[in-house]
Amino acid sequence: MRHQRGEGKIGCIVSLLVFGALAAAGYKAVPVYYSNSELVDACDFIASGAARKPIETVEREIKVKARELDIPEVLADKNAIRVVKTGGGESGTCTITLRYKRTIDFYGTYQWVVETNKSISRPIYENIG
Numbered sequence: 001m002r003h004q005r006g007e008g009k010i011g012c013i014v015s016l017l018v019f020g021a022l023a024a025a026g027y028k029a030v031p032v033y034y035s036n037s038e039l040v041d042a043c044d045f046i047a048s049g050a051a052r053k054p055i056e057t058v059e060r061e062i063k064v065k066a067r068e069l070d071i072p073e074v075l076a077d078k079n080a081i082r083v084v085k086t087g088g089g090e091s092g093t094c095t096i097t098l099r100y101k102r103t104i105d106f107y108g109t110y111q112w113v114v115e116t117n118k119s120i121s122r123p124i125y126e127n128i129g
Contacts, residue, residue, distance in 0.1 A: 087124065
């Protein structure tokens with residue numbers, strides 16, 4: 001029975017190292033993915049309320065939200081946001097396209113590039129009521 005003592009120590013140490021590495025990677029990656037998701041949700045909300053707003057105002061609202069979420073890539077690249085309103089009369093469509101890349105630096109050992117390429121289209125109804 002003496003040879004059975006301590007056999008689980010190496011496996012436990014390896015498991016702890018793996019879980020620690022996963023936690024450290026998650027600490028860096030989760031905020032980036034979360035802020036990207038929040039910006040897409042905000043664009044969805046902004047697009048659905050864009051009936052009487054000019055395109056410049058819609059772009060400015062998106063940039064303000066990106067600044068709140070600390071996404072400088074949207075602010076630095078002038079092609080990151082594209083707003084198009086189509087249709088005429090009482091209805092139409094507002095389409096917001098987001099295209100930007102963010103880099104996640106994993107403690108200087110690896111860099112992961114996260115590319116956001118989303119298009120949100122919402123109908124515009126001007127005279128409801």
